[in-house]
Amino acid sequence: MQQLTTDVLVVGGGGAGLRSAIAASEANPRLSVTLLSKVYPMRSHTVAAEGGAAAVTLSHDSLQAHFDDTVAGSDWLAEQGVVDYFVKHAFDELVQLEHWGCPWSRQQSGELQVRRFGGMKTERTWFAADKTGFHILHTLFQTSLKYPQINRLDEYFLLDLLVHEQRCYGVLAIEIASGELVRIVAGAVVLATGGAGRVYQFNTNGGIVTGDGMALAYRHGVALRDMEFVQYHPTGLPGSGILITEACRGEGGILLNKDGYRYLQDYGLGPETPLGQPQNKTMELGPRDKLSQAFWHEQQQGRTIQHPQGEVVHLDLRHLGQRYLLERLPFICELAKAYVNVDPVKSPIPIRPAVHYTMGGILTDANCATSIAGLYAVGECASVGLHGANRLGSNSLTELLVFGKVAGREAARVASKPHSAATDPLLSSLTEQALAPLKRLQNSKGTERWHELRQQLAASMEQGCGIYRSEAGLQQTLATLGQLKQRYQQLRLGDTGKAFNTELLHALELGFGLDVAEAMCQAALERKESRGAHQRQEPSLTKRNDQDFLRHSLAFYQTGSEARIEWQAVDTSLSAPAERRYGGQPQTDKPPKETS
Amino acid sequence: MPSMAIQLQRYLPERDSTPHWQAFNVEYDDSTSVLDALEQIKAEQDSSLSYRWSCRMAICGSCGVMVNGVPKLGCKTFLRDYPKGLQLAPLGNFPVEKDLIVDMSRFLEHLTAIKPYLIAEAAPQGQPHRQTPAQLARYKQFSNCINCGLCYAACPQFGLKPDFLGPAAIALAHRYNLDSRDSGKAERMAQLNSDNGVWGCTFVGYCSTVCPKGVDPAAAVNQGKIASTLDGVIQWFKPAKASRNKEQR
């Protein structure tokens, strides 16, 4: 087996991974940095983010306001110290990206342009047309080419972490092109492997978003925090779930039900704003959790529109006009035409909520360190504590940069210090353990097919762990997950080759997904309240319950049995929990109407 | 649902010495993309079929394939547009690794060679540069490249001479050369002036036709020829001892 040695190993080539690798290289230029990714970095799913990245920019905005919006958006489940650090460093990171060449959209004067975004009190979202993630990712990737000490391992699949007595010594990976195993021994490892949205069916996420890093850290005893909070983006295309950015609404797009009525005013987000005059935090600019939940209620009451690919509502952009749409939302126009044959200049776009983001993830402290020495996590795979129960749009692109830098710097610091190296016998024995699941898969003589199991996983998660949850539904999905895990042991691979065996990789990803999905369901089951993106249907649980649940859930992996949930206090030192208010005037949120 | 016959070029390196064609039948409706069809085949008919994909929305650049001999993104090409049937093959001009997967490493090398990053003297401390929409518009189009490689599959010069930097890499070099914040043009011109740079292009122009993002790499390459010519003229008139790097901004 080939063995590579590096000072810092970053796993994942998306925004967070690239930012970490650059930060590590700058923190100590003498370190060797290895960037391992299962796809070429520019394929990473950061590429699909559209709307923008938030930072306090305008003179009438304030750090306090960004802090307040984020904490309220999180339904007070964000770590407030972390949010404070985030808002203070957001602007500098976006400027850094500008200095690296990111083509941010500009005002006539040449200064930066900012746009409105959901749940944000003031315009503070920087954007590059409606391809912000794409431009951020390519800017970071291209900038990373400047650093000779960054050695890329493109298309290497992470098989396992090499962990012994709470210390990470490196990873085991597969070179996808050859199928050969590679052991990478590292002074510090940063996981930046992205979310796990693909455990669901309707999805804005790419096929690679399968929770690999989350599952591996989890299996090694690191807690997954707040996994019950899964964000449904309110505007995905029917069928595919392709993302239609929130910026559509930031620019003035409106949501209509089958009666052409702006139904959001019925869900505590009104009063209705005049056409073409969007107001921050009101109506269509409410937070994502509330908007997706409103869709659910409209559907229950039969006020959604039938589309060949399911129930939808309409996102109407026509009043913005062709010229404005082509300047601000060119990609949306392209996507709508290609995938639902709609020209947004002439017709409203059919949309429905689709799973978008996992708020929870690998538990880290404010420095992105996990409970395993030498192991860091950052970006969507991590839970540094920024998003709590609901993420505000345009906070996650900035998160990649702010905390990507922290993770890279910290990993470099640890790798620069003398640290105990693993002995060869230890590495060999860790490698043996790490290989067990792979060998089991390759030698299995069962009859199950990965594709069928994956379908059932996604359908079951959608069914029982969707926008609204109930004990019965969650129990049902947990039972299904249990069965799927059994059947997973009986997988049979049709492809026995080594080169580009994508079936093997999909099967491994499915294994990761099953573990992550179980953590989500178990945490959702035990959070007996409704908060942010986690909404319970039982009449007694439809309200937020701060007394019992102003706490993070921590899911711990248990071999052979269900996840164990523990609870962790939330840092509310800077802002006491209060009611989340949206809309133009103080209103109390309507409780969800019980219909089923 | 109607069904369609698809001819797929297969190549399993551990078994085959050369690629061969294999026929599959897939069901499709109005929304079925080539990528959906491939997924259907892999899930239901032959799990050893390999291809790259991720975003499904024409932005990650993974799923380029030859569709009836034309380079296309699989996720943005629909079966409804090919009632007479489909032939799918890996992107042309690249070495084939397995089935529809090609070796992109040469493309990545070319991309790296042209220094595709901002080379700036000094940035304003803690503040963004100023850049007007007009200055942004000069290069914006060339910054929209998703690195899918379709233009390389369309470029016969790259097919004949793989050392040719090729459309996307040159477009990216041009993007940075046109950026008002950049002052690294001199460092990039050495690559662009070479035989494998802009002068390797004979303006077939097909790269721009197949580009799924309207980048128009042919325009970038041929604008690069003018830049390269001017660069040559400037060199000619320059005092022999002057440092090229310092003066040529």
Add this chain to the structure above:
Amino acid sequence: MSRKPYQPPMPASWWLKHPAYRFYMLREATVLPLLFFVASLLYGLYALGQGESSWLQYLSWLQQPWVIALNSLALVASLFHAWTFFVLFPQVMPLRLGSRTLPAWLMVSAQWAGVLLVILALWWLLGGMNADA
């Protein structure tokens, strides 16, 4: 070793595979009849230097049907090449007014207008010479 990349061959007939390539080859092939036209011109210059009989011989050579045919082909080829060149020109030298680019059709039309002007000027010039004679 499980990796065994297959390098597809690039046959000499590669340009027959796609209409875009055939069009490209046709554009490049316009040079052939134009070469003949240039050779005819050079022959004419040479004949002029050799005296009157040589010049008359050249004129009668010019009037042979196959020479006329080849030169007509050269005219068509040069117009075709000019057309392709004009269409490509806005790509190579885009004219910008602020953040907008001058539309391609305008630049193409302007080039044809230029061609027309040159033809008219030549016609006027040659017509003037005839009037003097």
